[in-house]
Amino acid sequence: MVNKTTETTKKKTNPLAWIFFAIILPIIVAVVILVFIILLAGKDGTAWLKNTANHIPVVSSFIDGDTPAAESNPADMKALKEKDEKIDELSGQVDDLEGTVDNLKQELAKLEKNKNQSEDDSQSDHETNEKNRVQAVSSSFKDMDSKKAAKIIESMKKDSAIHVLKQMSNKVKGPILEAMEPDKAASLMQSLLEN
Numbered sequence: 412m413v414n415k416t417t418e419t420t421k422k423k424t425n426p427l428a429w430i431f432f433a434i435i436l437p438i439i440v441a442v443v444i445l446v447f448i449i450l451l452a453g454k455d456g457t458a459w460l461k462n463t464a465n466h467i468p469v470v471s472s473f474i475d476g477d478t479p480a481a482e483s484n485p486a487d488m489k490a491l492k493e494k495d496e497k498i499d500e501l502s503g504q505v506d507d508l509e510g511t512v513d514n515l516k517q518e519l520a521k522l523e524k525n526k527n528q529s530e531d532d533s534q535s536d537h538e539t540n541e542k543n544r545v546q547a548v549s550s551s552f553k554d555m556d557s558k559k560a561a562k563i564i565e566s567m568k569k570d571s572a573i574h575v576l577k578q579m580s581n582k583v584k585g586p587i588l589e590a591m592e593p594d595k596a597a598s599l600m601q602s603l604l605e606n
Contacts, residue, residue, distance in 0.1 A: 545575060548575050557586035561589075564591070576588075
C-alpha cells in the first residue's frame with residue numbers, strides 16, 4: 412500500500428508549477444525572442460514593450476508609460492536642451508553659408524557673362540580692325556597699275572592676298588589677276604571660290 416500512495420503523489424503535480432512551466436515561462440521566452448527580433452530589425456524594442464505592457468491590465472499598473480525616460484532625469488533634459496540649442500545655432504549658420512554660396516554663384520555668373528561679353532567685344536573689335544585694314548589695302552590697289560599690283564599680291568602670303576582680293580570689286584580684281592602668272596592667278600581664284 413505504501414507503494415500506491417507514493418505513486419499517486421508522484422502522479423499529482425503541483426498546479427502552480429504546471430501553470431508556470433506551461434503558460435508563464437513560454438510567454439516570457441516568446442516576449443524576449445520578440446524583443447530581440449525587434450531590436451535586430453532596428454526598432455526601439457523597449458518602447459514597443461512599454462506600449463504593449465500598458466495594454467495588459469495587471470502589468471500596466473507597474474509601468475509608467477506617459478513619462479519618457481529623458482523627462483525623469485533633469486540632467487538629461489538639460490543636456491537635451493543644450494543640444495537642441497546647438498542644433499538651432501548650427502542650422503542658422505548653415506542657412507547663412509547657403510545664402511553666401513548663392514550670392515557667390517550669382518556673382519560668378521555675372522563675371523563669366525562679363526568675361527564672355529568682353530571676349531566677344533574684343534574679338535569683334537579685332538575683326539573690325541582687320542577688316543578695315545584689308546579694305547584700306549585693297550582700296551590702295553584701285554588706283555595702282557595692274558602689273559605693279561599683281562607683283563605685290565603675288566609676293567603676299569596666300570591668305571592675305573585672298574582677303575585683299577575679296578575686298579576688291581571685279582573691275583579692279585580682273586586686270587590684276589590677268590597681269591599675274593597663270594598658275595598663281597588660278598590658285599588664288601580657286602581659293603576665292605572656296606571661301
